[in-house]
Amino acid sequence: MAIEGFTHLICFAAGHEIIRQGRCDLTLARLTPDLVYDQMVAAGCARKLIFSWLGNPGVGSLHAVRRAIEGGGLEVEEYSHFGMVGRYVAGAAHLPFYPLRSYAGSDLPAVNPLIQWVSSPYAPGDEVAVVPALNPNVTIIHAQRADTEGNVQVWGLVGVQREAALAAERVIAVVEELVEAEVIRADPDRTLLPGVAVTAVCVEPYGAHPSFAQGYYDRDNAFYRAWDPISRDPAQLDAWLEEWVRGVPDRAGYLEKLGPATVAALKPKPRPSGSVDYGEYS
Amino acid sequence: MSGTPDELMVAAAAAELAGVRTVFVGIGLPNAAAILARRTVAPDLELIYESGVIGARPSRLPDSIGDPALVSGATATMSMHDLFAYFLQGGRIEVGMLGAAQVDRWGNLNTTVIGPYTHPTVRLPGSGGACEIALNAARVIVVMSQSPRSFVERIDFVTSPGHRHPDGRSRPAWAGGGPDTVITQLGVYRFGTDGEMELSALQPGASQAEVGAGSSWPIRRRRGVAVRAAPDAVTLQAIRKLVA
Numbered sequence: 059m060a061i062e063g064f065t066h067l068i069c070f071a072a073g074h075e076i077i078r079q080g081r082c083d084l085t086l087a088r089l090t091p092d093l094v095y096d097q098m099v100a101a102g103c104a105r106k107l108i109f110s111w112l113g114n115p116g117v118g119s120l121h122a123v124r125r126a127i128e129g130g131g132l133e134v135e136e137y138s139h140f141g142m143v144g145r146y147v148a149g150a151a152h153l154p155f156y157p158l159r160s161y162a163g164s165d166l167p168a169v170n171p172l173i174q175w176v177s178s179p180y181a182p183g184d185e186v187a188v189v190p191a192l193n194p195n196v197t198i199i200h201a202q203r204a205d206t207e208g209n210v211q212v213w214g215l216v217g218v219q220r221e222a223a224l225a226a227e228r229v230i231a232v233v234e235e236l237v238e239a240e241v242i243r244a245d246p247d248r249t250l251l252p253g254v255a256v257t258a259v260c261v262e263p264y265g266a267h268p269s270f271a272q273g274y275y276d277r278d279n280a281f282y283r284a285w286d287p288i289s290r291d292p293a294q295l296d297a298w299l300e301e302w303v304r305g306v307p308d309r310a311g312y313l314e315k316l317g318p319a320t321v322a323a324l325k326p327k328p329r330p331s332g333s334v335d336y337g338e339y340s
Numbered sequence: 341m342s343g344t345p346d347e348l349m350v351a352a353a354a355a356e357l358a359g360v361r362t363v364f365v366g367i368g369l370p371n372a373a374a375i376l377a378r379r380t381v382a383p384d385l386e387l388i389y390e391s392g393v394i395g396a397r398p399s400r401l402p403d404s405i406g407d408p409a410l411v412s413g414a415t416a417t418m419s420m421h422d423l424f425a426y427f428l429q430g431g432r433i434e435v436g437m438l439g440a441a442q443v444d445r446w447g448n449l450n451t452t453v454i455g456p457y458t459h460p461t462v463r464l465p466g467s468g469g470a471c472e473i474a475l476n477a478a479r480v481i482v483v484m485s486q487s488p489r490s491f492v493e494r495i496d497f498v499t500s501p502g503h504r505h506p507d508g509r510s511r512p513a514w515a516g517g518g519p520d521t522v523i524t525q526l527g528v529y530r531f532g533t534d535g536e537m538e539l540s541a542l543q544p545g546a547s548q549a550e551v552g553a554g555s556s557w558p559i560r561r562r563r564g565v566a567v568r569a570a571p572d573a574v575t576l577q578a579i580r581k582l583v584a
Contacts, residue, residue: 064391064420065406089420090468111468115404116367124463136452138467139390140424147421159429160472162512163448163501169457184514214411215391216419272408279403329412 060087060194060226061094062146064217065115066272069200069232070094071265071309077101078304087194089142089218093268093285096120097303099132100295106133108192110142114289117282121289136170137189145192146218149225155188162187197226200266201250202274204233208253209242213331214272220250228257232265234274246336262309264321275324342544342570345485345525347579350376351571352523352543353437353483357382363435364388364428364473367405369483370437372582375401379578388433390469392418401582424469428476431516436477438470440484442495445537445557447502447519449474449482450495457497467499474500475512479520486524491555503535526551528568529559538562544570 061069073094076084086095087108092115098104100122107123114120126132137145144156157176167173167187178184199219204210210231212219223229231251236259242249264271268278268285288294306312313321343351346369353373357363358381365374365387375398378385387396391406395415402410411417427433440449441464451470455461474480484490494506502519504510511518521540522529528541538560539551544567551559571579 065404066391066408109466111465112463113465115406116402119463119465127463128460130459136466138471139420139469140429140472143421143424158425158472159514160475162475162515163498163505163509164467164471165452165457165498166467166471185512214408215393215406215417217392217406218420220419221421270408272411276408277404277406282403326408 059084059196059198060222061198062088062217062219062222063200063266063269064089064215065277066215066217066270067200067212067219067266068092068094068269069198069265070267070269071232071262072198072230073098074303074309074312076103077299087192089139090115091120091123093120093282096122096285096289097299099123099126100289100292101299101303104132106135108135108137108142110137110139114282114285116279117286121286122292122295125292135172136166137173138166141173141189143218143221145189146221146225148189148191149193150221153191155190157186157188160187192225194222194226196228196230197222198230198232199223200232200271202233202271203235203237203241204231204256204259205237205239205242205253206259207239208256208259209239209249210251210256210259211242211245211248212250213248216250223251224255229255230258230260231256232260232262234263234265234271236261264313265309267316267324273326275321276326278320278324343576343579347571347576348525348543349483349523350579350582351575352528352568353481355381356481356521356523357385357435360385360434362386362388362433363437364390364433364477365437366390366439367402368439370439371402372579373483374437375582376575376578380575386415388423388427390420390423392420392423394418394423394427424472428469428472431476431478433473433477434479436473436480438473438480438482438500440482440490440500442490442492443482443484443522444492444495444502444506445559446504446506446535447482447522447531447537448495448498448506449500449502450497452497452499454496470500474502474518475515477516479517482519482522484522484524486526486554488554488556491557491559493557503531524554526554530562532560536560539565541566541568543568
Protein backbone atom coordinates (compact mmCIF):
# COMPACT_ATOMS: atom_id res chain seq x y z
CA MET A 59 0.00 0.00 0.00
CA ALA A 60 0.95 3.63 -0.39
CA ILE A 61 0.01 6.72 1.61
CA GLU A 62 1.26 9.45 -0.72
CA GLY A 63 1.56 13.22 -0.36
CA PHE A 64 4.92 14.99 -0.69
CA THR A 65 5.26 16.91 2.59
CA HIS A 66 1.78 18.30 1.84
CA LEU A 67 -1.43 16.32 2.56
CA ILE A 68 0.10 13.30 4.30
CA CYS A 69 -2.79 11.28 5.64
CA PHE A 70 -1.84 10.62 9.26
CA ALA A 71 -5.53 9.86 10.00
CA ALA A 72 -5.25 6.75 7.80
CA GLY A 73 -1.88 5.73 9.25
CA HIS A 74 -3.22 5.96 12.78
CA GLU A 75 -6.35 3.97 11.95
CA ILE A 76 -4.20 1.21 10.40
CA ILE A 77 -2.17 1.11 13.64
CA ARG A 78 -5.38 0.96 15.72
CA GLN A 79 -6.66 -1.93 13.63
CA GLY A 80 -3.42 -3.78 14.32
CA ARG A 81 -2.59 -4.42 10.66
CA CYS A 82 0.81 -5.99 10.15
CA ASP A 83 3.06 -7.45 7.46
CA LEU A 84 2.36 -4.53 5.11
CA THR A 85 4.65 -3.45 2.29
CA LEU A 86 4.70 0.33 2.58
CA ALA A 87 5.59 2.47 -0.45
CA ARG A 88 6.21 6.20 -0.23
CA LEU A 89 8.84 8.58 -1.62
CA THR A 90 9.48 10.03 1.83
CA PRO A 91 8.36 7.66 4.61
CA ASP A 92 8.02 10.71 6.89
CA LEU A 93 6.66 10.52 10.43
CA VAL A 94 3.59 8.58 9.30
CA TYR A 95 5.65 5.50 8.33
CA ASP A 96 8.04 6.01 11.28
CA GLN A 97 4.95 5.58 13.48
CA MET A 98 3.61 2.63 11.47
CA VAL A 99 7.00 0.87 11.50
CA ALA A 100 7.30 1.46 15.26
CA ALA A 101 3.81 0.02 15.72
CA GLY A 102 4.84 -3.15 13.88
CA CYS A 103 2.67 -2.63 10.78
CA ALA A 104 5.43 -3.01 8.19
CA ARG A 105 7.39 -5.88 6.70
CA LYS A 106 8.98 -3.92 3.89
CA LEU A 107 9.60 -0.31 2.90
CA ILE A 108 9.86 1.01 -0.68
CA PHE A 109 11.18 4.58 -0.66
CA SER A 110 13.54 7.23 -2.01
CA TRP A 111 14.32 9.61 0.91
CA LEU A 112 14.35 8.52 4.50
CA GLY A 113 14.30 11.40 6.93
CA ASN A 114 12.39 13.86 9.07
CA PRO A 115 12.34 16.85 6.67
CA GLY A 116 14.25 19.80 8.06
CA VAL A 117 14.94 17.95 11.34
CA GLY A 118 16.98 14.75 10.90
CA SER A 119 16.35 11.03 11.05
CA LEU A 120 13.36 8.74 11.30
CA HIS A 121 14.72 6.85 14.26
CA ALA A 122 12.19 4.00 14.39
CA VAL A 123 12.75 3.19 10.71
CA ARG A 124 16.51 3.54 11.17
CA ARG A 125 16.49 1.17 14.15
CA ALA A 126 14.44 -1.36 12.19
CA ILE A 127 16.82 -1.19 9.20
CA GLU A 128 20.03 -1.20 11.25
CA GLY A 129 18.65 -4.14 13.24
CA GLY A 130 17.80 -6.04 10.07
CA GLY A 131 14.09 -6.24 10.91
CA LEU A 132 12.77 -4.29 7.93
CA GLU A 133 13.29 -5.14 4.29
CA VAL A 134 14.04 -2.13 2.09
CA GLU A 135 13.79 -1.44 -1.62
CA GLU A 136 15.40 1.88 -2.41
CA TYR A 137 15.21 4.29 -5.36
CA SER A 138 15.72 7.98 -6.05
CA HIS A 139 12.74 10.35 -6.13
CA PHE A 140 12.48 10.32 -9.91
CA GLY A 141 12.69 6.52 -9.87
CA MET A 142 9.76 6.29 -7.43
CA VAL A 143 7.79 8.85 -9.45
CA GLY A 144 8.45 6.78 -12.58
CA ARG A 145 7.31 3.57 -10.89
CA TYR A 146 3.90 5.12 -10.17
CA VAL A 147 3.70 6.66 -13.67
CA ALA A 148 4.30 3.26 -15.29
CA GLY A 149 1.86 1.62 -12.89
CA ALA A 150 -0.82 4.21 -13.67
CA ALA A 151 -0.28 3.97 -17.45
CA HIS A 152 -0.31 0.14 -17.53
CA LEU A 153 3.27 -0.01 -18.80
CA PRO A 154 5.84 -2.54 -17.54
CA PHE A 155 8.53 0.02 -16.73
CA TYR A 156 9.52 3.67 -16.83
CA PRO A 157 12.72 4.90 -18.53
CA LEU A 158 14.70 7.71 -16.93
CA ARG A 159 18.10 9.36 -17.16
CA SER A 160 19.41 8.58 -13.70
CA TYR A 161 21.49 6.00 -11.79
CA ALA A 162 24.46 5.94 -14.24
CA GLY A 163 27.54 5.83 -12.01
CA SER A 164 25.47 5.48 -8.83
CA ASP A 165 25.69 2.43 -6.54
CA LEU A 166 21.89 2.27 -6.22
CA PRO A 167 21.49 -0.31 -9.06
CA ALA A 168 24.10 -2.49 -7.30
CA VAL A 169 21.90 -2.75 -4.21
CA ASN A 170 18.55 -2.77 -6.02
CA PRO A 171 18.50 -5.29 -8.89
CA LEU A 172 15.08 -4.00 -9.98
CA ILE A 173 16.85 -0.93 -11.44
CA GLN A 174 17.79 -2.12 -14.92
CA TRP A 175 18.99 -0.72 -18.26
CA VAL A 176 17.58 -0.72 -21.78
CA SER A 177 19.24 0.40 -24.96
CA SER A 178 17.25 2.81 -27.12
CA PRO A 179 15.91 1.02 -30.22
CA TYR A 180 16.26 4.34 -32.05
CA ALA A 181 19.79 5.21 -30.96
CA PRO A 182 21.67 2.01 -30.17
CA GLY A 183 24.19 2.60 -27.44
CA ASP A 184 22.02 5.16 -25.67
CA GLU A 185 21.47 3.28 -22.42
CA VAL A 186 18.56 4.41 -20.29
CA ALA A 187 17.78 3.28 -16.74
CA VAL A 188 14.40 1.63 -16.17
CA VAL A 189 12.36 1.03 -13.04
CA PRO A 190 9.44 -1.40 -12.79
CA ALA A 191 5.79 -0.35 -12.57
CA LEU A 192 4.44 -0.10 -9.03
CA ASN A 193 0.79 -1.01 -8.55
CA PRO A 194 -0.24 -0.75 -4.90
CA ASN A 195 -3.26 -2.77 -3.77
CA VAL A 196 -4.41 0.41 -2.04
CA THR A 197 -3.32 4.03 -2.32
CA ILE A 198 -4.54 6.53 0.25
CA ILE A 199 -4.29 10.22 -0.51
CA HIS A 200 -5.44 13.24 1.45
CA ALA A 201 -7.09 16.18 -0.34
CA GLN A 202 -8.76 19.48 0.37
CA ARG A 203 -12.21 18.56 -0.91
CA ALA A 204 -14.40 16.11 -2.80
CA ASP A 205 -18.05 15.72 -3.70
CA THR A 206 -20.24 12.68 -3.03
CA GLU A 207 -19.36 11.27 -6.48
CA GLY A 208 -15.72 11.06 -5.40
CA ASN A 209 -14.41 13.88 -7.57
CA VAL A 210 -11.32 15.07 -5.68
CA GLN A 211 -9.81 18.55 -5.83
CA VAL A 212 -6.36 19.54 -4.62
CA TRP A 213 -4.36 22.75 -4.77
CA GLY A 214 -0.81 23.53 -3.72
CA LEU A 215 1.80 20.77 -3.93
CA VAL A 216 0.37 17.77 -5.80
CA GLY A 217 3.52 15.63 -5.46
CA VAL A 218 2.81 12.16 -6.90
CA GLN A 219 -0.72 11.79 -5.56
CA ARG A 220 -2.39 11.50 -8.96
CA GLU A 221 0.07 8.91 -10.28
CA ALA A 222 0.12 6.92 -7.01
CA ALA A 223 -3.68 6.84 -6.95
CA LEU A 224 -4.12 5.91 -10.61
CA ALA A 225 -1.56 3.10 -10.21
CA ALA A 226 -3.55 1.46 -7.40
CA GLU A 227 -6.23 -1.23 -7.46
CA ARG A 228 -8.23 0.72 -4.87
CA VAL A 229 -8.07 4.42 -4.06
CA ILE A 230 -9.16 6.00 -0.81
CA ALA A 231 -9.38 9.79 -0.75
CA VAL A 232 -9.52 11.37 2.69
CA VAL A 233 -10.70 14.97 2.50
CA GLU A 234 -10.94 18.07 4.63
CA GLU A 235 -14.48 18.72 3.49
CA LEU A 236 -17.30 17.38 1.37
CA VAL A 237 -18.66 19.92 -1.12
CA GLU A 238 -21.54 20.13 -3.59
CA ALA A 239 -20.95 18.88 -7.13
CA GLU A 240 -21.42 22.48 -8.35
CA VAL A 241 -18.31 23.55 -6.45
CA ILE A 242 -16.26 20.92 -8.31
CA ARG A 243 -17.85 21.72 -11.69
CA ALA A 244 -17.17 25.44 -11.23
CA ASP A 245 -13.43 24.73 -11.42
CA PRO A 246 -12.67 21.47 -13.28
CA ASP A 247 -8.96 22.34 -13.73
CA ARG A 248 -8.47 21.79 -10.01
CA THR A 249 -9.74 18.20 -10.06
CA LEU A 250 -6.84 15.86 -9.29
CA LEU A 251 -8.91 12.69 -9.62
CA PRO A 252 -12.33 12.26 -11.16
CA GLY A 253 -14.80 10.08 -9.26
CA VAL A 254 -14.39 7.19 -11.75
CA ALA A 255 -10.86 6.68 -10.39
CA VAL A 256 -11.77 6.82 -6.68
CA THR A 257 -13.06 3.85 -4.65
CA ALA A 258 -14.02 5.65 -1.45
CA VAL A 259 -14.07 9.10 0.12
CA CYS A 260 -13.67 9.68 3.86
CA VAL A 261 -14.25 13.07 5.43
CA GLU A 262 -11.68 13.70 8.13
CA PRO A 263 -10.93 17.36 8.91
CA TYR A 264 -7.31 17.94 10.02
CA GLY A 265 -6.60 14.37 8.93
CA ALA A 266 -3.19 15.40 7.59
CA HIS A 267 -1.89 16.95 10.84
CA PRO A 268 1.06 17.38 11.60
CA SER A 269 1.51 17.71 7.84
CA PHE A 270 -0.56 20.45 6.22
CA ALA A 271 -3.43 21.22 3.88
CA GLN A 272 -2.73 24.33 1.80
CA GLY A 273 -5.15 27.09 2.78
CA TYR A 274 -6.65 25.02 5.63
CA TYR A 275 -3.84 24.60 8.16
CA ASP A 276 -0.08 25.04 8.35
CA ARG A 277 2.56 22.37 8.74
CA ASP A 278 3.08 21.79 12.48
CA ASN A 279 6.85 22.24 12.34
CA ALA A 280 7.04 22.23 16.15
CA PHE A 281 5.58 18.71 16.14
CA TYR A 282 8.08 17.54 13.50
CA ARG A 283 10.89 18.84 15.72
CA ALA A 284 9.33 17.36 18.88
CA TRP A 285 9.12 13.97 17.14
CA ASP A 286 12.92 13.63 17.07
CA PRO A 287 13.47 12.88 20.79
CA ILE A 288 10.27 10.80 20.94
CA SER A 289 11.33 8.65 18.01
CA ARG A 290 14.88 8.24 19.38
CA ASP A 291 13.61 6.41 22.45
CA PRO A 292 11.54 3.24 21.81
CA ALA A 293 9.83 3.49 25.20
CA GLN A 294 8.83 7.10 24.65
CA LEU A 295 7.65 6.30 21.15
CA ASP A 296 5.47 3.44 22.37
CA ALA A 297 4.03 5.67 25.09
CA TRP A 298 3.24 8.27 22.42
CA LEU A 299 1.45 5.70 20.23
CA GLU A 300 -0.46 4.48 23.29
CA GLU A 301 -1.56 8.01 24.16
CA TRP A 302 -2.19 9.59 20.75
CA VAL A 303 -3.13 6.64 18.53
CA ARG A 304 -4.27 3.53 20.44
CA GLY A 305 -5.63 5.66 23.28
CA VAL A 306 -8.09 7.59 21.12
CA PRO A 307 -11.06 5.98 19.35
CA ASP A 308 -10.75 7.93 16.10
CA ARG A 309 -9.46 11.12 14.44
CA ALA A 310 -12.03 13.25 16.24
CA GLY A 311 -10.57 11.98 19.52
CA TYR A 312 -7.06 12.92 18.35
CA LEU A 313 -8.24 16.39 17.39
CA GLU A 314 -9.95 16.92 20.71
CA LYS A 315 -6.72 15.91 22.45
CA LEU A 316 -4.72 18.24 20.22
CA GLY A 317 -6.90 21.06 21.48
CA PRO A 318 -8.40 24.18 19.95
CA ALA A 319 -5.37 26.39 20.76
CA THR A 320 -3.00 24.30 18.60
CA VAL A 321 -5.57 24.03 15.83
CA ALA A 322 -6.16 27.80 15.86
CA ALA A 323 -2.43 28.55 15.80
CA LEU A 324 -2.06 26.55 12.58
CA LYS A 325 -4.77 28.45 10.70
CA PRO A 326 -3.29 30.64 7.94
CA LYS A 327 -4.58 34.07 6.98
CA PRO A 328 -6.65 34.03 3.76
CA ARG A 329 -4.86 34.41 0.41
CA PRO A 330 -7.47 33.45 -2.20
CA SER A 331 -6.55 32.69 -5.81
CA GLY A 332 -7.60 35.02 -8.55
CA SER A 333 -10.53 33.60 -10.47
CA VAL A 334 -10.76 32.79 -14.17
CA ASP A 335 -13.74 32.86 -16.50
CA TYR A 336 -14.47 29.46 -18.08
CA GLY A 337 -17.27 31.04 -20.18
CA GLU A 338 -20.87 29.90 -20.61
CA TYR A 339 -21.49 28.28 -24.04
CA SER A 340 -25.08 27.79 -25.12
CA MET B 341 34.60 38.12 13.69
CA SER B 342 34.57 36.80 10.13
CA GLY B 343 31.56 34.48 10.47
CA THR B 344 30.78 30.96 11.68
CA PRO B 345 31.56 27.94 9.45
CA ASP B 346 27.94 27.82 8.27
CA GLU B 347 27.93 31.54 7.49
CA LEU B 348 31.16 31.26 5.48
CA MET B 349 29.69 28.39 3.45
CA VAL B 350 26.45 30.28 2.76
CA ALA B 351 28.36 33.41 1.68
CA ALA B 352 30.63 31.41 -0.66
CA ALA B 353 27.71 29.43 -2.13
CA ALA B 354 25.68 32.58 -2.75
CA ALA B 355 28.65 34.12 -4.59
CA GLU B 356 28.75 31.05 -6.90
CA LEU B 357 25.19 31.79 -8.01
CA ALA B 358 26.04 35.21 -9.51
CA GLY B 359 24.08 35.65 -12.73
CA VAL B 360 22.37 32.24 -12.50
CA ARG B 361 18.72 31.97 -13.57
CA THR B 362 17.58 28.52 -12.35
CA VAL B 363 18.74 26.72 -9.21
CA PHE B 364 17.41 23.46 -7.80
CA VAL B 365 17.66 23.86 -4.03
CA GLY B 366 17.36 21.68 -0.98
CA ILE B 367 16.59 22.86 2.53
CA GLY B 368 19.26 24.12 4.93
CA LEU B 369 22.42 25.91 3.81
CA PRO B 370 21.71 25.67 0.04
CA ASN B 371 18.30 27.25 0.60
CA ALA B 372 19.81 30.11 2.62
CA ALA B 373 22.50 30.59 -0.04
CA ALA B 374 19.94 30.73 -2.86
CA ILE B 375 17.76 33.26 -1.02
CA LEU B 376 20.83 35.39 -0.22
CA ALA B 377 21.99 35.19 -3.85
CA ARG B 378 18.61 36.34 -5.16
CA ARG B 379 18.81 39.39 -2.87
CA THR B 380 22.37 40.20 -3.92
CA VAL B 381 24.26 38.76 -6.92
CA ALA B 382 21.47 36.96 -8.78
CA PRO B 383 18.27 39.06 -8.79
CA ASP B 384 16.72 36.94 -11.60
CA LEU B 385 17.33 33.66 -9.78
CA GLU B 386 14.34 31.29 -9.79
CA LEU B 387 14.29 28.98 -6.77
CA ILE B 388 13.12 25.52 -7.83
CA TYR B 389 12.16 22.95 -5.20
CA GLU B 390 11.77 19.22 -5.82
CA SER B 391 8.36 19.35 -4.18
CA GLY B 392 7.15 20.90 -7.47
CA VAL B 393 7.55 24.65 -7.01
CA ILE B 394 9.14 27.09 -9.44
CA GLY B 395 9.80 30.74 -8.66
CA ALA B 396 9.07 30.50 -4.92
CA ARG B 397 8.96 33.77 -3.00
CA PRO B 398 8.69 32.43 0.56
CA SER B 399 7.43 34.98 3.07
CA ARG B 400 9.24 33.08 5.82
CA LEU B 401 12.28 30.80 5.87
CA PRO B 402 10.84 27.36 5.03
CA ASP B 403 11.41 24.50 7.49
CA SER B 404 11.08 21.91 4.75
CA ILE B 405 11.19 21.78 0.95
CA GLY B 406 7.42 21.29 1.02
CA ASP B 407 6.51 24.32 3.11
CA PRO B 408 3.16 25.97 2.25
CA ALA B 409 4.97 29.35 2.13
CA LEU B 410 6.83 28.10 -0.95
CA VAL B 411 3.53 27.72 -2.79
CA SER B 412 1.77 30.99 -1.94
CA GLY B 413 3.11 33.60 -4.36
CA ALA B 414 5.18 31.17 -6.50
CA THR B 415 5.13 31.44 -10.30
CA ALA B 416 4.24 27.77 -10.83
CA THR B 417 3.44 24.55 -9.04
CA MET B 418 3.43 21.20 -10.81
CA SER B 419 3.55 17.48 -10.19
CA MET B 420 6.88 15.97 -9.26
CA HIS B 421 6.76 14.03 -12.52
CA ASP B 422 6.57 17.23 -14.57
CA LEU B 423 9.32 18.87 -12.55
CA PHE B 424 11.76 15.96 -12.73
CA ALA B 425 10.95 14.92 -16.31
CA TYR B 426 10.54 18.27 -18.09
CA PHE B 427 12.60 20.69 -16.02
CA LEU B 428 15.45 18.63 -14.55
CA GLN B 429 15.80 15.86 -17.16
CA GLY B 430 14.65 18.30 -19.86
CA GLY B 431 17.82 20.30 -19.23
CA ARG B 432 16.27 23.44 -17.80
CA ILE B 433 18.22 23.51 -14.52
CA GLU B 434 21.48 25.48 -14.56
CA VAL B 435 22.65 24.71 -11.05
CA GLY B 436 21.79 21.92 -8.63
CA MET B 437 22.91 22.41 -5.03
CA LEU B 438 23.62 19.28 -3.02
CA GLY B 439 24.92 18.36 0.40
CA ALA B 440 26.61 15.10 1.40
CA ALA B 441 28.01 13.13 4.33
CA GLN B 442 31.00 12.00 2.23
CA VAL B 443 32.72 13.14 -0.96
CA ASP B 444 35.72 11.69 -2.80
CA ARG B 445 38.28 13.29 -5.11
CA TRP B 446 36.01 12.73 -8.16
CA GLY B 447 33.07 14.52 -6.56
CA ASN B 448 31.07 11.34 -5.93
CA LEU B 449 28.63 11.99 -3.09
CA ASN B 450 27.33 9.67 -0.38
CA THR B 451 24.04 10.37 1.39
CA THR B 452 22.99 6.72 1.78
CA VAL B 453 24.98 4.75 4.37
CA ILE B 454 28.13 4.82 6.48
CA GLY B 455 29.40 1.25 6.58
CA PRO B 456 28.13 -1.63 4.44
CA TYR B 457 24.72 -1.15 2.78
CA THR B 458 23.13 -4.27 4.24
CA HIS B 459 24.44 -3.65 7.78
CA PRO B 460 25.05 0.08 7.99
CA THR B 461 26.76 1.74 10.92
CA VAL B 462 24.67 4.80 10.12
CA ARG B 463 21.67 4.81 7.83
CA LEU B 464 21.48 8.21 6.08
CA PRO B 465 18.41 9.55 4.19
CA GLY B 466 19.38 8.23 0.75
CA SER B 467 19.11 9.91 -2.64
CA GLY B 468 15.88 11.83 -2.72
CA GLY B 469 16.32 13.68 -5.98
CA ALA B 470 20.10 14.01 -5.57
CA CYS B 471 21.12 11.20 -7.96
CA GLU B 472 19.22 12.68 -10.92
CA ILE B 473 20.17 16.25 -9.96
CA ALA B 474 23.86 15.23 -10.01
CA LEU B 475 23.39 13.74 -13.48
CA ASN B 476 21.02 16.22 -15.14
CA ALA B 477 21.76 19.73 -13.83
CA ALA B 478 24.12 21.69 -16.09
CA ARG B 479 26.42 22.04 -13.09
CA VAL B 480 26.41 20.99 -9.46
CA ILE B 481 27.54 22.93 -6.40
CA VAL B 482 28.18 20.88 -3.28
CA VAL B 483 27.95 22.49 0.16
CA MET B 484 29.17 20.36 3.06
CA SER B 485 31.27 20.27 6.24
CA GLN B 486 34.85 19.13 5.74
CA SER B 487 36.78 16.68 7.92
CA PRO B 488 38.86 13.56 7.25
CA ARG B 489 35.64 11.60 7.83
CA SER B 490 33.74 13.46 5.11
CA PHE B 491 36.57 14.00 2.58
CA VAL B 492 37.47 10.36 2.08
CA GLU B 493 39.70 8.32 -0.21
CA ARG B 494 36.92 5.77 -0.83
CA ILE B 495 33.32 6.66 -0.06
CA ASP B 496 31.10 3.95 1.44
CA PHE B 497 28.36 4.35 -1.20
CA VAL B 498 28.03 6.41 -4.38
CA THR B 499 24.56 7.93 -4.14
CA SER B 500 25.13 10.78 -6.60
CA PRO B 501 27.74 10.38 -9.32
CA GLY B 502 30.68 12.71 -9.76
CA HIS B 503 33.16 12.79 -12.64
CA ARG B 504 34.30 9.18 -12.38
CA HIS B 505 33.09 6.18 -10.36
CA PRO B 506 35.66 4.79 -7.89
CA ASP B 507 35.76 1.63 -10.06
CA GLY B 508 36.88 3.75 -13.04
CA ARG B 509 33.59 4.08 -14.96
CA SER B 510 33.22 7.50 -16.55
CA ARG B 511 30.18 9.76 -16.78
CA PRO B 512 27.67 9.00 -19.54
CA ALA B 513 27.66 11.24 -22.62
CA TRP B 514 24.14 12.55 -21.98
CA ALA B 515 24.87 13.77 -18.46
CA GLY B 516 25.26 17.41 -17.38
CA GLY B 517 28.57 18.87 -16.28
CA GLY B 518 28.56 17.31 -12.81
CA PRO B 519 30.22 18.75 -9.74
CA ASP B 520 31.74 22.10 -10.53
CA THR B 521 32.40 23.48 -7.05
CA VAL B 522 32.60 22.06 -3.53
CA ILE B 523 32.26 24.57 -0.71
CA THR B 524 33.28 23.77 2.86
CA GLN B 525 34.11 25.78 5.95
CA LEU B 526 37.79 25.55 4.96
CA GLY B 527 37.86 26.11 1.23
CA VAL B 528 36.33 26.37 -2.22
CA TYR B 529 37.30 23.49 -4.52
CA ARG B 530 36.98 23.11 -8.30
CA PHE B 531 37.75 20.17 -10.57
CA GLY B 532 40.62 19.68 -13.00
CA THR B 533 40.11 18.65 -16.63
CA ASP B 534 40.67 15.04 -15.50
CA GLY B 535 37.79 15.40 -13.01
CA GLU B 536 39.89 15.52 -9.83
CA MET B 537 39.11 17.98 -7.05
CA GLU B 538 41.52 20.90 -6.54
CA LEU B 539 41.71 23.56 -3.85
CA SER B 540 40.86 26.84 -5.54
CA ALA B 541 40.41 29.24 -2.62
CA LEU B 542 40.70 29.25 1.14
CA GLN B 543 37.88 30.46 3.33
CA PRO B 544 38.87 33.50 5.42
CA GLY B 545 40.91 32.40 8.41
CA ALA B 546 41.59 28.88 7.05
CA SER B 547 45.07 27.61 6.19
CA GLN B 548 46.42 25.15 3.64
CA ALA B 549 47.55 23.01 6.58
CA GLU B 550 43.94 22.81 7.85
CA VAL B 551 42.77 21.85 4.36
CA GLY B 552 45.36 19.08 4.27
CA ALA B 553 44.42 17.86 7.75
CA GLY B 554 40.74 17.98 6.76
CA SER B 555 41.01 15.31 4.08
CA SER B 556 41.94 11.63 3.97
CA TRP B 557 43.59 12.03 0.55
CA PRO B 558 46.22 14.64 -0.42
CA ILE B 559 44.13 17.33 -2.11
CA ARG B 560 45.60 18.82 -5.26
CA ARG B 561 46.07 22.60 -5.12
CA ARG B 562 45.65 25.05 -7.96
CA ARG B 563 48.48 27.45 -8.61
CA GLY B 564 47.90 30.69 -6.74
CA VAL B 565 45.25 29.56 -4.26
CA ALA B 566 43.16 32.63 -3.46
CA VAL B 567 41.81 33.62 -0.06
CA ARG B 568 38.15 34.56 0.01
CA ALA B 569 37.35 37.93 1.53
CA ALA B 570 35.49 37.76 4.82
CA PRO B 571 31.77 38.50 4.34
CA ASP B 572 31.03 42.15 5.17
CA ALA B 573 28.76 43.17 8.05
CA VAL B 574 25.69 43.65 5.81
CA THR B 575 26.07 40.17 4.27
CA LEU B 576 26.62 38.58 7.66
CA GLN B 577 23.52 40.25 9.02
CA ALA B 578 21.49 39.02 6.05
CA ILE B 579 22.83 35.47 6.51
CA ARG B 580 22.08 35.49 10.24
CA LYS B 581 18.45 36.22 9.45
CA LEU B 582 18.44 33.16 7.14
CA VAL B 583 20.43 30.67 9.22
CA ALA B 584 18.83 30.31 12.61
